Amino acid sequence: MSSPSINPVLLLVGLISLSGAITSIRRFIKHESGFSLLKLIVHLMIAGAMMIVAWFPQSARAATKYLGFGENLNTLIFVAFLIQFVMIYKLARTVEVLEGRIVKLTQKISLNKTQ
Amino acid sequence: MIRPSAYILIAAFEEATVIGQVIADCQKAGYDHVIIVDDGSSDITGDIARQAGGIVLTHVLNCGKSASISTGLRYIQSLAGPDDIVVLIDADGQHLPSEITLLVQPLLTNTSLDLTYGVRTLTRDTPLINRLGRILGDWISILYTGKRFEDSQCGFRALRLRTITGLELGIDRYAIETQMLRHIVEHHLTSMPVKISNVYTSYSKNKHHKQGVMQGLKTLVSLAQ
Numbered sequence: 001m002s003s004p005s006i007n008p009v010l011l012l013v014g015l016i017s018l019s020g021a022i023t024s025i026r027r028f029i030k031h032e033s034g035f036s037l038l039k040l041i042v043h044l045m046i047a048g049a050m051m052i053v054a055w056f057p058q059s060a061r062a063a064t065k066y067l068g069f070g071e072n073l074n075t076l077i078f079v080a081f082l083i084q085f086v087m088i089y090k091l092a093r094t095v096e097v098l099e100g101r102i103v104k105l106t107q108k109i110s111l112n113k114t115q
Numbered sequence: 116m117i118r119p120s121a122y123i124l125i126a127a128f129e130e131a132t133v134i135g136q137v138i139a140d141c142q143k144a145g146y147d148h149v150i151i152v153d154d155g156s157s158d159i160t161g162d163i164a165r166q167a168g169g170i171v172l173t174h175v176l177n178c179g180k181s182a183s184i185s186t187g188l189r190y191i192q193s194l195a196g197p198d199d200i201v202v203l204i205d206a207d208g209q210h211l212p213s214e215i216t217l218l219v220q221p222l223l224t225n226t227s228l229d230l231t232y233g234v235r236t237l238t239r240d241t242p243l244i245n246r247l248g249r250i251l252g253d254w255i256s257i258l259y260t261g262k263r264f265e266d267s268q269c270g271f272r273a274l275r276l277r278t279i280t281g282l283e284l285g286i287d288r289y290a291i292e293t294q295m296l297r298h299i300v301e302h303h304l305t306s307m308p309v310k311i312s313n314v315y316t317s318y319s320k321n322k323h324h325k326q327g328v329m330q331g332l333k334t335l336v337s338l339a340q
Contacts, residue, residue, distance in 0.1 A: 102176065102178075103178045103179075103182045106155075106174045106175055106176050106178050106182070107174070107178070107182060107185065107186045107189070109175060110152070110172045110173055110174050110175070110186050111172070111186060111189060111190060111193075113172075113173065114170070114171075114172045114190060115190075115193065
């Protein structure tokens with residue numbers, strides 16, 4: 001029985017993900033502006049998922065079976081959609097908050113000018 | 116009938132064609148304190164309003180009707196007392212300033228009354244889309260407030276300043292009418308419908324920035340939050 005060969009591309013993908021996760025943790029520890037706990041969690045989830053799939057490819061098969069999909073690709077598409085929806089929601093929310101701040105600022109300027 | 120004193124508040128966005136006439140009609144009806152919030156118009160709405168004798172507050176950016184009314188109310192709060200009356204009227208001439216007194220008079224005679232709201236009379240001239248919009252608006256209002264208000268989306272209203280204490284107006288462009296009614300219900304305030312005329316001028320029908328279907332849906336989502 002031959003030992004499983006290590007795919008250099010997958011090894012590299014895993015290392016890049018690991019480096020990304022470490023950078024995110026460092027940014028959070030340094031209290032970098034705008035780098036919230038939620039952002040750290042999202043970064044770690046994405047980097048972690050990439051590392052697991054790159055270094056343990058059989059985990060993708062297990063996840064596919066667990067989710068009830070026939071093919072790994074379907075799982076990937078499903079997860080990608082899910083992530084995109086979350087990102088779109090987050091973006092929309094951010095735009096809404098910004099819009100609210102702009103309105104408040106506009107009102108303040110208007111009232112200060114008139115009074 | 117005694118012509119009472121009340122503050123008239125108009126939110127205007129690119130209404131240079133009609134705003135001067137609306138202000139003149141308000142003054143003719145006996146209401147000299149006209150406050151206009153120019154909501155980031157790119158035309159000369161603000162200048163015309165000022166020339167017509169109105170007090171003009173200017174939004175440097177277009178923020179929508181709710182935000183404009185909110186700015187105007189905050190300004191009036193700095194001038195007037197809690198029992199003073201504010202009349203909200205649309206800038207496009209679809210409400211008749213000569214009918215302001217119909218809304219104000221009940222508030223003057225009944226001090227426990229907090230708000231009067233206009234109920235537009237449906238005529239053969241009322242476009243179908245407006246009829247349907249009104250039915251839909253009333254249903255949304257029932258869902259949101261738990262009470263039926265006839266013509267809940269009509270912007271022609273008179274209220275005492277105390278009525279809006281604690282009312283945080285959202286940033287959505289057109290949700291103000293429904294938010295106000297919900298505030299009335301939640302705080303057990305008193306309101307009264309008043310029949311008003313329904314004027315559809317060719318100008319108001321052809322306005323390019325009136326509330327569309329997408330904006331209506333956005334308002335609905337905003338109210339649901």
